[in-house]
Amino acid sequence: MTTMQPEQIFQRLAQLFAAYQQEQTKGDYVVYLDPGELQKRLDLEQESLPGDWQELFHWVETYLHYAVKTAHPGYLNRMWAGANLPSIIGEMTAALTNTSACTYETAPVSTLMEKYLIQSMLDLVGFQHGVGQMTTGSSNANMIAMLAARNRYSHCVKQQGLFGRKELFAFVNEEAHYSLDRAANILGLGSEHLIKVPADEHGRMDTQILAAELERVSEAGGKPFFVTATAGTTVRGGYDRLEPLLALRESYNFWLHVDGAWGGPVVFSPKLRAQYLPLLEQADSFTLDFHKMSGTALMCNVLLMQGNSSELRQALSAGDESYIFREGEDGSVRDLGTLSLQCGRRVDSLKWFLDWKFYGREGLARRVEQYLELCAYAEAQILQHEQLEMAVPRESFNICFRFRAPAGMDAAKLNTAIRERMQRQGRYLVGTGFVRGELALRLLVTNTQVGRPEIDAFLAAVVRSGQEILTARDTAFQ
Numbered sequence: 001m002t003t004m005q006p007e008q009i010f011q012r013l014a015q016l017f018a019a020y021q022q023e024q025t026k027g028d029y030v031v032y033l034d035p036g037e038l039q040k041r042l043d044l045e046q047e048s049l050p051g052d053w054q055e056l057f058h059w060v061e062t063y064l065h066y067a068v069k070t071a072h073p074g075y076l077n078r079m080w081a082g083a084n085l086p087s088i089i090g091e092m093t094a095a096l097t098n099t100s101a102c103t104y105e106t107a108p109v110s111t112l113m114e115k116y117l118i119q120s121m122l123d124l125v126g127f128q129h130g131v132g133q134m135t136t137g138s139s140n141a142n143m144i145a146m147l148a149a150r151n152r153y154s155h156c157v158k159q160q161g162l163f164g165r166k167e168l169f170a171f172v173n174e175e176a177h178y179s180l181d182r183a184a185n186i187l188g189l190g191s192e193h194l195i196k197v198p199a200d201e202h203g204r205m206d207t208q209i210l211a212a213e214l215e216r217v218s219e220a221g222g223k224p225f226f227v228t229a230t231a232g233t234t235v236r237g238g239y240d241r242l243e244p245l246l247a248l249r250e251s252y253n254f255w256l257h258v259d260g261a262w263g264g265p266v267v268f269s270p271k272l273r274a275q276y277l278p279l280l281e282q283a284d285s286f287t288l289d290f291h292k293m294s295g296t297a298l299m300c301n302v303l304l305m306q307g308n309s310s311e312l313r314q315a316l317s318a319g320d321e322s323y324i325f326r327e328g329e330d331g332s333v334r335d336l337g338t339l340s341l342q343c344g345r346r347v348d349s350l351k352w353f354l355d356w357k358f359y360g361r362e363g364l365a366r367r368v369e370q371y372l373e374l375c376a377y378a379e380a381q382i383l384q385h386e387q388l389e390m391a392v393p394r395e396s397f398n399i400c401f402r403f404r405a406p407a408g409m410d411a412a413k414l415n416t417a418i419r420e421r422m423q424r425q426g427r428y429l430v431g432t433g434f435v436r437g438e439l440a441l442r443l444l445v446t447n448t449q450v451g452r453p454e455i456d457a458f459l460a461a462v463v464r465s466g467q468e469i470l471t472a473r474d475t476a477f478q
């Protein structure tokens with residue numbers, strides 16, 4: 001049995017991590033195996049020698065060997081890719097110090113960092129009197145915003161539930177994220193009270209239809225209480241326009257939430273904010289994932305709201321919390337757990353803080369601007385290529401495109417086959433999504449390792465895979 005001292009353990013770990021960091025952008029993005037085969041190779045049920053550090057490091061090496069290299073330039077699949085190094089250091093430090101960010105006494109520095117984050121983001125967004133919290137991601141942030149709105153518009157709902165009272169209705173873009181459906185379910189509204197508003201040709205909520213729906217619901221005695229504008233829809237990258245929504249809010253007095261999980265980071269760049277998110281400062285709440293476009297380690301999110309902490313606290317807190325939470329001396333919020341749905345809270349502030357200090361707002365702005373330029377480049381390349389086509393014109397950061405299928409062939413099947421072929425070869429992982437009911441490949445650039453040459457190579461690989469599949473098919477039919 002190998003015993004090791006903590007110092008040796010950390011040295012070994014540092015070596016392993018440094019080697020992984022070097023290799024992470026090279027070779028294939030994954031050693032691809034089907035689940036059955038991987039199961040065999042991992043042999044998770046093998047006998048272990050308790051207390052053996054050698055064996056423990058063997059498991060870590062095995063994990064790293066089969067892990068998807070999300071920082072690899074071939075990993076184009078999701079809205080996040082390999083994390084920023086400063087935030088990785090933050091993650092490791094948080095793990096090392098293992099505490100919960102719910103009270104000041106257990107997490108003094110984290111509490112102050114989180115308050116600083118919230119204030120910095122409130123100032124940046126322009127919510128003059130606001131509150132906020134770090135949540136586990138935009139899915140939860142969307143739900144918390146809906147919860148706070150529900151409790152504002154349905155008096156005593158916290159005590160009496162939704163039974164026997166005026167019906168509440170929420171409204172979203174039909175292309176909004178599924179987390180809003182989940183929120184409607186969890187909060188007891190039911191999916192029929194989440195109205196999906198058709199999108200226009202730019203993937204934005206059709207506000208004339210929204211206006212008609214608001215009127216219809218109100219006429220029938222319901223209360224439209226919550227409208228979510230999506231800033232960067234997940235598949236197409238459409239930005240709902242806030243101006244008409246703010247005008248409708250004047251008439252119907254709903255809570256206007258902005259889901260900027262994906263496209264929210266345009267707020268770092270004054271130029272892109274003016275283009276994509278004008279009037280954001282007038283919304284009631286806004287959420288943004290730092291773990292997507294800005295590259296902070298998963299999970300890292302902030303939810304911001306207009307108003308003071310008492311409404312948020314009123315909505316979220318319940319039950320006897322006296323064993324754990326203390327007020328600040330002036331009655332201010334001291335323990336951030338009082339504004340949260342969780343009890344134990346992971347320290348997410350440190351990794352954000354290190355990124356913020358290391359890159360600065362300008363650094364993050366440049367990154368987002370560069371991603372957008374790369375997206376414009378990719379679109380131009382696709383438009384020039386006779387075997388590729390855009391599924392819809394690009395709205396912002398998302399590139400939905402296809403390999404053209406020959407007449408009589410199912411384009412969805414062909415493009416799915418292309419994706420799978422590239423995945424199994426370990427070369428590229430690219431997402432898919434449905435645009436107007438048709439399957440498209442969805443290219444997302446959220447990786448600082450990706451530049452024009454990587455985009456060229458990726459598009460060439462799509463074309464090559466498509467051609468190979470067509471050739472194989474032709475041969476099979478001869």
Ligand SMILES: *Cc1c(COP(=O)(O)O)cnc(C)c1O
Nearest residue numbers: 137138139177234259261262289
């Ligand atoms: C990714 C995404 C979400 C969900 O975010 P998580 O942080 O993964 O929970 C919500 N809304 C939109 C528009 C998204 O793209």
